[in-house]
Amino acid sequence: MPTISATELTRNTREILDRFFKRGETVTIERNHTLIAQIMPLQKTLTAAQAFAGLTFPALTAVQAKTWLKDSREGFSDTVSDLWA
Numbered sequence: 001m002p003t004i005s006a007t008e009l010t011r012n013t014r015e016i017l018d019r020f021f022k023r024g025e026t027v028t029i030e031r032n033h034t035l036i037a038q039i040m041p042l043q044k045t046l047t048a049a050q051a052f053a054g055l056t057f058p059a060l061t062a063v064q065a066k067t068w069l070k071d072s073r074e075g076f077s078d079t080v081s082d083l084w085a
Contacts, residue, residue: 020039
């Protein structure tokens with residue numbers, strides 16, 4: 001992981017960000033010989049379908065799904081109550 005000085009980052013922000021964005025690297029910022037920060041690429045976000053695409057698990061049947069939904073709502077009321085009252 002490359003390390004650059006805070007001064008270098010200040011003087012060449014655009015070039016540094018472009019360079020590390022293209023490579024997908026994380027860069028560490030140093031000030032007065034002390035590591036103070038890291039700049040890293042964002043994690044790519046996935047849709048739920050993409051996240052579950054590679055998983056193998058038994059899927060619920062329609063009847064099991066309906067039963068699970070009914071059971072998960074059991075004991076809850078549709079009315080809103082003031083917890084502080």
